[in-house]
Amino acid sequence: QVQLQQSGTELVKPGSSLKLSCKASGYTFTDYAMQAVKQRPGQGLEWIGYILPWNGVTDYNQKFKGKATLTVDTSSNTAYMELSRLTSDDSAVYYCARAAVADWYFDFWGPGTMVTVSS
Amino acid sequence: DIQMTQSPSLLSASVGDRVTLNCKASQNIYKNLAWYQQKLGEAPKLLIYNANSLQTGIPSRFSGSGSGTDFTLTISSLQPEDVATYFCQQYYSGSTFGAGTKLELK
Numbered sequence: 001q002v003q004l005q006q007s008g009t010e011l012v013k014p015g016s017s018l019k020l021s022c023k024a025s026g027y028t029f030t031d032y033a034m035q036a037v038k039q040r041p042g043q044g045l046e047w048i049g050y051i052l053p054w055n056g057v058t059d060y061n062q063k064f065k066g067k068a069t070l071t072v073d074t075s076s077n078t079a080y081m082e083l084s085r086l087t088s089d090d091s092a093v094y095y096c097a098r099a100a101v102a103d104w105y106f107d108f109w110g111p112g113t114m115v116t117v118s119s
Numbered sequence: 120d121i122q123m124t125q126s127p128s129l130l131s132a133s134v135g136d137r138v139t140l141n142c143k144a145s146q147n148i149y150k151n152l153a154w155y156q157q158k159l160g161e162a163p164k165l166l167i168y169n170a171n172s173l174q175t176g177i178p179s180r181f182s183g184s185g186s187g188t189d190f191t192l193t194i195s196s197l198q199p200e201d202v203a204t205y206f207c208q209q210y211y212s213g214s215t216f217g218a219g220t221k222l223e224l225k
Contacts, residue, residue, distance in 0.1 A: 035214070045155075045163065045206055047214035061213060062120075095162055103169060104210035105153035109162040 002026040004096050004110035011116045016086050020113050022079045022096030029077040030054040035106055036070060036081050037095040050099065051079060086117045121145050121209050125217035131225040138194040140220045142207035147187050151211035154183055154192045157219075158203045166205075167192060199224065 007021040022034065036048040049060035051070040058070050067090075069082045079096055094113050097106035122145040132138050142152065150170040155163035165174045167183035170190060180195040194201055202224055207217040 044218045045208075045216040047216065059213070097163075099210075104151070104214060105165060105168040105208065106155075106163075107165050107168070107174065109164070111162055 002098065002108045004098065004108060006094075006096060006110040006113045009114045009116075011118065012086055013119055014087055014117055017082060017084045018086060018115065019080055019082045020094055020115075022081075022110050024077045024079070024098070027098075029072075030074060033099045033101055033104075034070070034072065034079040035097045035099050035104075036068065037097060037106075037109075038064075038092045039095065039112070040092045048081070048094075050104075052101070053079070083115070086115075088117050091115060091117045121148060121212055121215050123207055123209055123215050123217035125205075125207055125220050127220060128218065129221050129223070131223050132197050133225045134197055134199060136197045138197050138201075138222065140192040140205055140222070142185075142190040142192070142217050144188045144190070144209055144211075148209045148211035150186045151209055152183075152185070152190050153208045153210065154181075155206045155208065156201075156203045157206065163206060197222075197224075 003025045005023045030053045033050045035050045038046040048064045048068050051058045053072045071080045097109040099106050124143045126141045152170045154167040157163040166177050166181050171183045182193050184191050204219045204221045206219045209215050
């Protein structure tokens with residue numbers, strides 16, 4: 001069965017960087033795009049961007065350009081998202097989600113990684 | 120950027136009620152719309168894609184309709200396990216989510 005396993009809860013200091021992971025199993029990793037979504041506590045969902053694992057092509061929501069960087073390691077079926085220059089506004093749950101290329105809806109989601117930015 | 124507006128933001132209904140949730144896009148997105156259900160403390164779950172296609176494993180009491188700018192998610196007979204927040208998403212250009220409709224039991 002399709003599974004997306006995300007890295008654990010993070011508590012980091014303002015100004016630091018962080019790399020989150022999302023390990024895929026149960027399907028061919030290079031057949032689907034991997035998407036990233038942010039959800040602040042009690043808030044809605046924000047699309048961050050996507051990466052195509054077969055060629056590394058990325059696209060980002062303008063708001064997250066310079067903040068988030070998506071990469072993949074196809075040898076381990078893992079997608080990564082690096083968040084830079086963290087502030088309290090980056091405190092949120094971050095989800096990875098799978099999307100078919102033909103239709104960009106997100107059919108499977110990881111459980112999320114909670115990130116808290118605090119001194 | 121395409122904006123998605125959901126209404127109402129909060130909906131109270133009784134078990135067995137027919138429930139309708141609305142989603143409006145700021146421009147024509149054809150049928151590039153999905154609906155997700157998010158229960159407290161959980162990741163979102165895909166319910167409907169391409170405006171009216173039911174995702175595998177989702178109960179048939181859920182249905183979607185609409186095209187262009189106006190879309191609807193209907194629950195034909197509300198069940199206690201349907202208490203959740205529901206989000207619409209356009210994927211015609213990039214991706215944008217609505218702010219959500221919180222569905223509670225009356």
